[in-house]
Amino acid sequence: MKFVLFSPFAKASAIGRVTALLVQACAPLGHSITIVRTEQESLLDTPAHACDAPVIPWTDAAAVGAAIKAADAVVYQIGNNYSYHRGGLSWLGIAPGIVCLHDFLVAHMFVEWAAGRDAEAREVLHEWYGASAPTEFFAMKDPDAFVEMASQRYPMTEWVAAMALGVISHSQWGMPRVAQSCPGPLRVVPLPYDAPACKPAAPVAPDPQAPVHILTVGHMNANKRVESVIRAIGTSTTLRERVSYRLCGRVEPPTERALKSLAESLGVTLVVSGETDDAALQEAMNHADVVCCLRWPSFEAASATAIEGLLYGKAVVVTDTAFYSELPSDCVQKISPDNELSELRTALELLCNDADARNALAARGQAWATRTFNPTNYMEQLADFARRTCAAEPLIGMVGAMTRDLSAWQASREIFGDEYLTQPLQLFQIDN
């Protein structure tokens, strides 16, 4: 099959890395692929992942148009970051295709997209969430409260799903909203990822005195629960004595000060590395014993960091929610968000004190992750899914033609949804 894949492709983009892996998986399967970079114009020149496939900027309309015309399937990587996905969003409206949805919560992307499109954006909010939605949505200014409100009530998943011919996502938890809004088929496929610089752990005799390295990766905002980890370590003698907790990723100065202050007051060894390059990050991964991947609330379909931690053969600690709940319980250490501090402390103590248990967990996790988050498997599923969406397209076209007539006649929502219209069409339903 010939694919066109719209994706951010900057080296800094985890989704870009996923895309690069998919490109590699294509040739052995007999597929060909063209990448269309979707970052906003000011970022289109940033260094990209290396790959064998042709890469076109989304702004080159002629080239993109030609690629789409020649393709068997058009695929869009979509996530919550507008600056990365701007081009994809733009083309999705013109050339419908499969959406690989990386975040179920895309409200932040929606806000940026809505700039200069006030009426349209309100229309969208009204359509999916009711008459009071537009006002409430745009009135919420506090970032944390906005995330809370959006993840509960206005995730904007439907807005994106409705534009797609079919949606692939990477875990189940956000799919109900997708099912309500996407006209085509749906599928859940594990996110492909890799551990490029994974060094097998040197067999070392467990030393009860050796320091235990805990790592958290990513943009250090409140939902990463860094504060909780510090507190868990700080309220345990064992952990305090043995654990070195490292943060790799962007952290705002006020947050950094607060966390350092907390760590100091509790006697916790905290290393704030800030933003690191790939090599340093890989080194940190290799060096770590435990990766803490807590999230509350969570809005990703899948966590690249958690998957990476597993692929690197580390013991991974997660919050029992969303994507993480769907990981096998014998492959990760799950912490209930209702009892976070207590469970976290107990879990970290166990992982610290019992190196065998820690290594066993990590080994199981690594084996499972290698099998599961597999680019070849993803490409096979994507190709199969593309066939399914091709079969859905004529039906979507059929409904589209009727919808256009009904809209031109100003049919009400009640008329649109009437049983006499909808029931006879159920014959065409494809079982997912």
Added chain:
Amino acid sequence: MKVLIVNNMAPFVSGGAESMATHLKRNIEIAGHQAEILRIPFQWEPATRIPSQMLMSRAFELEGVDHVIAMKFPAYLVRHPRKTLWLVHQYRQAYDLYDAGHTNLPEGQLGSDLRRVIKNADDACFRDARRIFAISDVTRDRLAKYNGFESTVLRAPLNDPDIFTGGPAEGYIFAGGRVNDAKRQHLLVEALAHAPRTVRLVIGGPPDTSADGDKLRATVERLGVQDRVRLDLRFLDRLEYARYVNGASAVASLPFDEESFSYVAMEAATAAKPIISTSDSGGVLGLARHGTTGWVAAPNAKALAQVMADVYASAERTRELGVAAQACWEGFNITWPATAQALLS
């Protein structure tokens, strides 16, 4: 040209529009074209089903068709770049019947939403039509009033004018057509009771229901006029029917508020027979003109009785009125060749 005539169909119910379509087809073929009829099943109960029926018409692809002639809602919504409408009627329950309170559209918001959908679809259809013809003045007026579109009146011709040859009057007044309350054949029977014994009446046609037939028979009994009226209450084949018309002294057509001339009146005029009608018969009065082509009485038994008596006053005058009726009718040039030509133009 390859011409497709598009009409509704109610399964297992054969209506007047069916034979109209058949005759139109034949005449289009006579004019040198190819013609076929597409009959689209239409179910309007319950009213919420109507949008699906509209979408059904819109979904058809008419490849290889050069010209479409469409007659009723929602069949006329069919998509084609060269479409002429011969409007038999719109969905009246969204328009004039809605205003009169006779509608299957539900009360409240849903009903007005459905009306809006029907009107919007109609308006778009009329806008895109090549030409719009209306089957009667009333239909034309309704279209103008409710949708704001002009149309040309093009009445349905008789399907078999050649059998109405006319002939010597045999002394009876003939009332043909379906028998029901609206057609008011009973009024003629009641009039007979007030009329002189010379007046003879023949009522020939199928009652809509057996109750309609029973009622008429009971009226005859009650008024004791059995010796002056012949009830032939059944479906008459065309030749039987034509015989009744051709031998009549006069023909009566007095339906309440009829939209068109009425087939009975048209057939009478073709046979050069004078027409008896009533002042509230609506479209029939286009053909029945008191003192010129027949008689028009007030819609009561006494007034009718006088008029019926007048038929026998002067055989010569009665015959002349019949001739005038024929001339009047022919003046309209409502023939199938002319109709086909207009619909293809």
Added chain:
Amino acid sequence: MKIALCSSFVPFVNGGYRNIVEWLEASLLEAGHEVERIYLPEVDTPELLFKQMAAFRYVDLSAADRIICFRPQSHLIPHPRKVVWFIHHLRPFYDLWDSPYRGFPDDAKHRGIRDALHATDTAALHEASAIFTNSRVVSDRLKQFNDIDSEPLYPPIFQPARFQFRSMNDEIVCICRLEHHKRQHLLIEALAHCRTPVRLRLCGVAGDPGYAEMLEGLVAQHGLADRVVVDHRWITEEEKADLIADCLAAAYIPVDEDSYGYPTLEAAHARKPVLTTLDAGGTLEFIVDQQSGLIAPPFPEAIAKCMDQFYADRGVTRAMGESARSRIDELRIGWPHVLERLLA
């Protein structure tokens, strides 16, 4: 019963499918039922297929006690008592996909339409209370592509009593459209190899006048003008019955047709054996070799042998004609059986 006969149609194209519907209507009326014929337009352009199918789903025929559906996609019409008399699929999307007759590219878009069509047809057929086909060939295809079981119900001809045996002359007749697909040219080539004075009469309308010319050219080329008649025109039903009544035998050798074809049945009613070929398709469901007719490999010499056999041994030919007639009853081809099955 109130019965609606439903089919798709192409305006101004009088396809053979109209016969089966109209003849069934006549039989149903004769048996005292009320019948309504529903013909709805359908074009087979891939991009337009599904947009039209919604129309069939919205047809309301609840006034009918039963509906009988013929040409696709009429089997999509919903009804609690839906009987399908399946004549053929949209074949470019089924058995003709891997053939030069597909007519559109084998690309992702068209494969998608194909997949959607298969799923839709299967689902619609599952709604039916009974599924019949016109031949074993079509039943096999329904099973292969849609995994659906069906019962062959052979289409009878209209008023079969019109076809009677009267005599046996020395002519083999082939009365059907003159078309490459029907292979009248092969019959002429065969006659050139015949050793007996058997004659050949080919009658029918040619869709392509070039083909009729080609046939006449062949006759001249082989010097057969005194033994072959090419009657290139519309043959009336009366003429057809006459020609068959007196012929020696009939020939019908189309390439791989689904059904045995009306010509086969007409001949059998008139107690005439039928000459056909191994690759003719549905005729082989009817003709039993050396009993109801002769089946030859599709080569002129082999066909010629059969023609000569008809001529040389008239007694056997006559007996084969009787056998052909009994074959009709064996396969229960007749309107009473059709009504019994459709109205069960």
